[in-house]
Structures are given as structure tokens and as C-alpha cells.
Amino acid sequence: MMRIYNTLTQRKEEFHPLESGRVRMYVCGMTVYDYCHLGHARVLVAFDVITRYLRHRGYDVHYVRNITDIDDKILRRAEENGEPFSELTDRMIRAMHEDEARLGVLSPDEEPRATGHIEEIVAMIHRLIASGHAYEADNGDVYFAVESFPDYGKLSKKKLEDLVAGARVDVREAKRSPADFALWKAAPEGEVSWPSPWGDGRPGWHIECSAMSTKCLGDTFDIHGGGPDLLFPHHENEIAQSECATGHPFARTWMHAGAIRVDKEKMSKSLGNFFTIREILEKHPAEVVRYFLVSSHYRSQVDYSEDNLVEAGRSLTRLYHALRGVTPAKSDSVPETGHDRRFAEAMDDDFNxxxxxxxxxxxxxxINQHRRDGEDLEARQSAAVLVRLGAVLGLMQQDPEAFFQADTGGELSAADIEAMIQARADARKARDFAEADRIRDELADKGIILDDSREGTTWRRG
Structure with a gap:
């Protein structure tokens, strides 16, 4: 039986979806005003693995991950760039899709955008006003009345009185209570806006996820996920407005990925330790970055450093070394093994x-032991298991030679390396061993490792 840690109850619980055999999951996606960073990669990869494993277990998973394509940051960046906001968001969405594809992240089943669901957002706000849970302020904004929802704080375990006591109200806001939050923001003349019963404006951040998740998955669904920074106030506010609007429980299980630290410090632009996915992939193979992220439990804090990336590369290399020169048997011809069962036991325990x-x-x-013992069939069967289980984590799907010879931006291309290997072979054939050694040393200095065998010479980037 699968057990998942539920942030709402703060304990692991047996997982029983609302519909037998079917899982409905919503994950908060990106606000697309800039390139995705390492923290985004953490969330993308974590919930990709969760989706892959649920499907591996036989569940029909309906995975929805939204895009926030309208908010203050987007409008400010578009203004700075001197471009329409939609051009900025379209460009950043394309970049996000490129980044996630390189990391082996599968596309969600649905990827709704906030700007495509204004009608649903306005309808939900209208219901909240009609039921007394929201109000139109004097400045044209619409706010959710937090005190109208007695369970406010049940996810974050924060007390309303403490939030009210510590809140600071912007002078431009017209809230009744400092804890209230915006559902609709009145737009100044000339700013991007949509019509509504309360005047032209645009949605607040929190309401968009409530409207899109219920539109795609229903009033109540199985899993809601996101990054650690979204637990409060975003997810707390989602619960309040959704349950008040629908009269039903919102998400049954809440899951939050762990934070990213860089060399044991919080990742932030002010500290100069902020990395985009693209910057990291310029220096490290994408599968190595994925291995690094997957090797830690999704809820744990991950410490990013060059040393940790290098170690992840070494570990992944050991796995591919086992497959090198072995043709895996067809997976469906290899029955479940003890390795499959131990793998399932780990993943059933909160996706360990x-x-x-x-x-x-x-x-x-x-595999290595079978090869040493000359057991070719057994090696091929074990290789099939390695590839089969690796696929659940989004790993080990490359041809080993492609992995070892991938161009990581070094001085030498694959063609250059092959030419030097041929020159070395010619030197050895002419018994010019000094020249052969010189070529080998030159390649080693540039991170190219040669492996000689009876079948010939293979190479890999170190």
C-alpha cells in the first residue's frame, strides 16, 4: 500500500484516490516572466517522478500543471523590455518547455493558463461575493474575507490572530482586515485588463489556481502539489476560497517539494548564487542534473554545489558503465525480480x-558480476531490469555510448576525438608507442578517457 506524507495532516497516510485506479493531481506551475531556475527544476522533476511512478503502479493519472501568465512581475518585465506582455510570456513558456524537455520532464496532461480562464475566475469570485465570503472594496478591488472561513490556517498551522497582528497593509489597498487577500485587482486606465461586474481589472494570484484546478479536476481531487514557498499564503488561500466557493473539501493530499540551497545558503539573486536551468545545463549534462535532483527525497532540502553535481555525474556514470557493451533483454521477457519489489517498497514509502x-x-x-562470471544471458536480463526501473525515475534511457560521448561544450568534438583515437591506433601499429602515449595523455588532459579492449578502443568524457 502506498503511503504519502500529507502536509495538511503532517503525517504519512495510506493513499486511496477518490476513484479507484484514477489519480487527479494539480501542481502549481511557473509565473513566466523569466527563465526557470534551479528551484523550478526541483519541482518539475519531483512531480514528474511522482507521476511516472503512479503510472508505473497502474494508475490512470490526470496531471494538471498551470501557468501564471499575468501578474505584476510579468507586467513590469514587459514594460522594462518594451514589449507586449503576451510576447514575453509566450517566449518564456517556450523556454520553459525546452528546459523541461532537456531534463526529461514529461508534459502534463493539461497546462491551463490564467489568461485563458478569466470567465471561470470571475464566476468563482461572483459566488464568493454572493455567499458573503468576499466583498468589493471602495477602490474597485475585490477581497476575500479571511475571517469568514473558520478553518483558515489549517494547512500552514498559522493562527489568524497572529497573522492579523503582524500584517502590514499597503496604503493603496482597501481591505477590511489586514489578512484579507485580493481576488480581483482594479486596473488603472491603459493597463492590461479584462471586463468584470466590478470594473475592468485582472485576477489576483491565488484565485486563478482555484478556478483552473476545479475546472480541470472537479471540486475535490486527490493531490495538490508545489514548491515549499507556496504553502503560505498561496495554498492556504486556495483552500479557503475554493472550499467557500464550492462547499466541498478541496485537495485531499498536499505535497510540497523541498527547498534548494546553494553551498549551504538560501538561493537568491541578492547573494549572487541564483542559477537558471539553462546556466547549469551549459556546464553539466541534463541527465546528471536530473540524477542529482532525483537522488534526494522530494521533501528534503537539496544542497546544490559543483562538488555535488560532479559526484552525481560519477554515480550516473557507474550505472551506465554497467550497461556498456550489454544488450538488455526485452523487458517483458524478464519477470518481476526482488529488485523490482525492493524498488516498489521504497517508492511506495512516500516516493523514497x-x-x-x-x-x-x-x-x-x-550486471557487473554476471559479466565477470561470463553469464551473458543473466547480464542481459539484469540490464533489462536496470533500464526498466530507471525509466520510472526518468533515467538510464540513453544508449551508453551516447551518454559517454555527449558533447558538454569541451574543446574537442566527437569527430576530433575519433580522429585522435585513429592517429593513436596508427602510431601503435607503427610501434611508435611514445606518440601513442602522447595522444592518450593529451586526451586525458582534456577530460577524455580511453578504454582499450580486444574489441577496440572506446572513449568517454570524464
Whole structure:
């Protein structure tokens, strides 16, 4: 039985979806005003693995991940760039899709945009006003009345009185209570806006997720996920406005990925330790970055450093080394093994990818032992298991030679390396061993490792 840690109850619970065999999951996506950073990669990869494993377990998963394509940051950036906001968001969405594809992240089943659901947002706000949970302020904004929802704070465990006591109200706001939050923002003349019963404006941040998730998945669904910074106030506010608007419980299980730290410090632009996915992928292969993110439990804090990326590369290399020169048997011809069961036990325990990764390395060791013993069939069967389980984590799907020879932006292209290997072979044939050694050393200095065998010479980037 699968057990998932529920942020709402703060404990692991047996997972029973609302509909047998079907999982409905919503994850808060990106606000697309800039390139995705490492924290986004953490969330993208974490919920990609969760989706892959649920499907591996036989569930029909309907995975929805939204896009916030209208908010203050987007409008400010578009103004700075001197471009329409929609051009900025379209460009950033394309970049996001490129980044996630390189990281092996599967596309969600639905990817709704806030600007495409204004009608649903306005309808939900209208219901909240009609039921006394929201009000139109003197400045044209519409606010949710937090005190109208007695369960406010049940996700974050924050007390309303403490929030009210510590709140600071912007002079431009017209709230009745400092804890109230905007559902609709009146737009100044000339600013991007949509018509509504309360005047031209645009939606607040929180309401868009409530409107889109219920539109795509229903009033109540199985899993709601996101990054650690969204727990409060975003997810807390989603619960309040959704349950008041529908009269039903919102998400049954809440999941939050862990934070990213860089060299043991919080990642932030002010500290100069802020990295986009693109910057990292210029220096490290995408699968190595994915391995690094997957090797830690999704709820744990991840410490990003060059040393940790290098170690992730070494670990992934060991797995691919086990597959090198072995043709995996057809997966459907290899029955479930003890490795499959141990992998499932780890993943059933709140998606324990660290434990699952240990199983992959055990399988790799088994392949190496079969090869040493000359057991070709057994090696091929174990290789099939490694590829099969690796796929659940989004790993080990490349041809080993493609992995080892991937161009990571070094001095030498694959063609350059092959030419030097041929020159070395010619030197050895002419018994010019000094020249052969010189070529090998030159390649080693540039991070190219040669492996000689009876079948010939193979190479890999170190």
C-alpha cells in the first residue's frame, strides 16, 4: 500500500484516490516572466517522478500543471523590455518547455493558463461575493474575507490572530482586515485588463489556481502539489476560497517539494548564487542534473554545489558503465525480480527515490558480476531490469555510448576525438608507442578517457 506524507495532516497516510485506479493531481506551475531556475527544476522533476511512478503502479493519472501568465512581475518585465506582455510570456513558456524537455520532464496532461480562464475566475469570485465570503472594496478591488472561513490556517498551522497582528497593509489597498487577500485587482486606465461586474481589472494570484484546478479536476481531487514557498499564503488561500466557493473539501493530499540551497545558503539573486536551468545545463549534462535532483527525497532540502553535481555525474556514470557493451533483454521477457519489489517498497514509502536509487546501483553491481562470471544471458536480463526501473525515475534511457560521448561544450568534438583515437591506433601499429602515449595523455588532459579492449578502443568524457 502506498503511503504519502500529507502536509495538511503532517503525517504519512495510506493513499486511496477518490476513484479507484484514477489519480487527479494539480501542481502549481511557473509565473513566466523569466527563465526557470534551479528551484523550478526541483519541482518539475519531483512531480514528474511522482507521476511516472503512479503510472508505473497502474494508475490512470490526470496531471494538471498551470501557468501564471499575468501578474505584476510579468507586467513590469514587459514594460522594462518594451514589449507586449503576451510576447514575453509566450517566449518564456517556450523556454520553459525546452528546459523541461532537456531534463526529461514529461508534459502534463493539461497546462491551463490564467489568461485563458478569466470567465471561470470571475464566476468563482461572483459566488464568493454572493455567499458573503468576499466583498468589493471602495477602490474597485475585490477581497476575500479571511475571517469568514473558520478553518483558515489549517494547512500552514498559522493562527489568524497572529497573522492579523503582524500584517502590514499597503496604503493603496482597501481591505477590511489586514489578512484579507485580493481576488480581483482594479486596473488603472491603459493597463492590461479584462471586463468584470466590478470594473475592468485582472485576477489576483491565488484565485486563478482555484478556478483552473476545479475546472480541470472537479471540486475535490486527490493531490495538490508545489514548491515549499507556496504553502503560505498561496495554498492556504486556495483552500479557503475554493472550499467557500464550492462547499466541498478541496485537495485531499498536499505535497510540497523541498527547498534548494546553494553551498549551504538560501538561493537568491541578492547573494549572487541564483542559477537558471539553462546556466547549469551549459556546464553539466541534463541527465546528471536530473540524477542529482532525483537522488534526494522530494521533501528534503537539496544542497546544490559543483562538488555535488560532479559526484552525481560519477554515480550516473557507474550505472551506465554497467550497461556498456550489454544488450538488455526485452523487458517483458524478464519477470518481476526482488529488485523490482525492493524498488516498489521504497517508492511506495512516500516516493523514497534515495532508496529506489540504491536498488538501481544494486542491479548495476549484479550486471557487473554476471559479466565477470561470463553469464551473458543473466547480464542481459539484469540490464533489462536496470533500464526498466530507471525509466520510472526518468533515467538510464540513453544508449551508453551516447551518454559517454555527449558533447558538454569541451574543446574537442566527437569527430576530433575519433580522429585522435585513429592517429593513436596508427602510431601503435607503427610501434611508435611514445606518440601513442602522447595522444592518450593529451586526451586525458582534456577530460577524455580511453578504454582499450580486444574489441577496440572506446572513449568517454570524464
Amino acid at each position: 527515490t534515495a532508496g529506489a536509487m540504491a536498488v538501481l546501483h544494486a542491479v548495476a553491481n549484479e
